[in-house]
Amino acid sequence: MKSIVFDAGPIISLATNSLLWLLENLKERYGGDFLIPKEVEFELVEKPIATKRFKLEALQVNREINKKVLAVVDEEKIQVIKKELLMLANTCFYAHNVPMKLVQEGEMAAIAAALIYNSDAIVIDERITRGLIENPEKLVEHMSSKLHTRIAVNKKNLQQLKNRIGHLKVIRSIELAMAGYEMGWFDKYLTKDKNARKILIEAILWGIKIRGASISQVEIDRIVRLEK
Amino acid sequence: MDETIKKDIISMLGEAISLVEKNDFAELKELSNHTIHDASIYQDQDSIQCAVVVYALSKIIERTEEEGRKINATIVEKLRKAKNSLENNKEEQYRNLMRVLLKEIAQTDDKLLMFIQNVIEKANVVKGSKIHGHGISIAKTAEILGINQWDLMSFIGKTRIPDKEEIAGDITKRLSFAKKLFKVAK
Numbered sequence: 320m321k322s323i324v325f326d327a328g329p330i331i332s333l334a335t336n337s338l339l340w341l342l343e344n345l346k347e348r349y350g351g352d353f354l355i356p357k358e359v360e361f362e363l364v365e366k367p368i369a370t371k372r373f374k375l376e377a378l379q380v381n382r383e384i385n386k387k388v389l390a391v392v393d394e395e396k397i398q399v400i401k402k403e404l405l406m407l408a409n410t411c412f413y414a415h416n417v418p419m420k421l422v423q424e425g426e427m428a429a430i431a432a433a434l435i436y437n438s439d440a441i442v443i444d445e446r447i448t449r450g451l452i453e454n455p456e457k458l459v460e461h462m463s464s465k466l467h468t469r470i471a472v473n474k475k476n477l478q479q480l481k482n483r484i485g486h487l488k489v490i491r492s493i494e495l496a497m498a499g500y501e502m503g504w505f506d507k508y509l510t511k512d513k514n515a516r517k518i519l520i521e522a523i524l525w526g527i528k529i530r531g532a533s534i535s536q537v538e539i540d541r542i543v544r545l546e547k
Numbered sequence: 548m549d550e551t552i553k554k555d556i557i558s559m560l561g562e563a564i565s566l567v568e569k570n571d572f573a574e575l576k577e578l579s580n581h582t583i584h585d586a587s588i589y590q591d592q593d594s595i596q597c598a599v600v601v602y603a604l605s606k607i608i609e610r611t612e613e614e615g616r617k618i619n620a621t622i623v624e625k626l627r628k629a630k631n632s633l634e635n636n637k638e639e640q641y642r643n644l645m646r647v648l649l650k651e652i653a654q655t656d657d658k659l660l661m662f663i664q665n666v667i668e669k670a671n672v673v674k675g676s677k678i679h680g681h682g683i684s685i686a687k688t689a690e691i692l693g694i695n696q697w698d699l700m701s702f703i704g705k706t707r708i709p710d711k712e713e714i715a716g717d718i719t720k721r722l723s724f725a726k727k728l729f730k731v732a733k
Binding site (some may be wrong): 335348370417439447448462468490528545 | 589590679682705709725726
């Protein structure tokens with residue numbers, strides 16, 4: 320069965336924007352499984368359910384899991400590959416001879432699941448993990464500039480990491496929302512204003528951005544121009 | 548404790564003491580970023596805790612100033628003792644003093660009636676956003692600081708961090724791929 324794996328971030332983006340309903344619609348459209356590893360489930364449900372601020376959102380995500388819109392995967396193979404990827408990712412870059420630990424278990428578990436299930440895509444909002452998959456060299460430049468220090472690269476580890484995960488296709492919660500927009504699922508929110516479509520697209524994108532998805536204003540402006 | 552971290556914390560505490568005495572919460576807030584580089588690289592609790600304490604102090608002073616009050620003098624005394632402990636290589640004593648200081652700040656906060664998110668939690672989220680801005684993933688940052696990703700994302704979304712350098716990806720290619728995946732008609 321074909322699949323798409325989700326990291327925690329995009330689900331959080333959708334939940335905090337009251338857009339979790341998109342998942343069931345998209346899953347039906349896609350015709351495959353939406354997977355989350357158990358580490359991601361922990362971040363989405365158990366952790367926030369213990370707080371006051373995001374308890375309700377955690378329950379809403381839990382409902383999507385109970386409805387089998389999101390399927391939790393928990394296999395030994397994921398743990399094995401997760402540990403390998405974690406070791407590689409967190410020993411690629413060094414500052415002052417200290418290995419930079421950039422990522423954590425949940426993110427690597429999602430990537431491990433995508434590899435094991437040969438998923439069509441992995442949905443990740445946050446830019447550091449995306450950067451590791453798509454453009455790790457740019458990540459080095461970014462860290463070097465922010466830390467005001469030279470970042471040494473373990474070229475062997477970096478190449479191994481690129482070989483293992485560089486082929487993965489990444490999309491974000493923004494792209495999920497835009498797919499839903501293109502299918503008319505947001506038309507119920509259109510106003511009678513002559514710029515109604517532009518207003519709607521901006522509302523969707525800014526809502527997702529302000530609640531934590533890593534998308535820049537420049538990207539939003541481009542998408543608005545492309546989509547309206 | 549790594550010597551670089553120790554040196555940076557001692558320097559930061561020295562400046563913090565002077566700024567607290569002057570009630571300069573704006574400079575104090577800026578000072579709280581000085582151990583963020585160390586926190587991002589070493590991901591050690593000492594750098595993070597120091598940044599959190601100094602930031603939390605800046606917020607407490609800001610609020611007590613608004614109310615025409617002064618910050619509790621024992622806080623300055625504890626900062627001095629913490630700095631002296633570290634200068635004399637008494638690391639455990641330093642950490643104990645910082646823990647006591649955090650507790651005292653939290654108690655001050657109760658009196659200011661913060662409900663949902665106390666000032667220490669807020670300080671962790673704010674410093675977390677800085678660490679993420681330096682190149683550590685959101686989930687890893689949340690793990691280091693003992694906070695949840697939801698709070699961190701909620702804060703980061705309101706900053707300009709995502710606008711400063713997009714690290715990867717072509718927006719049109721990504722959109723086009725997503726539309727293909729979900730069979731969106733052209």
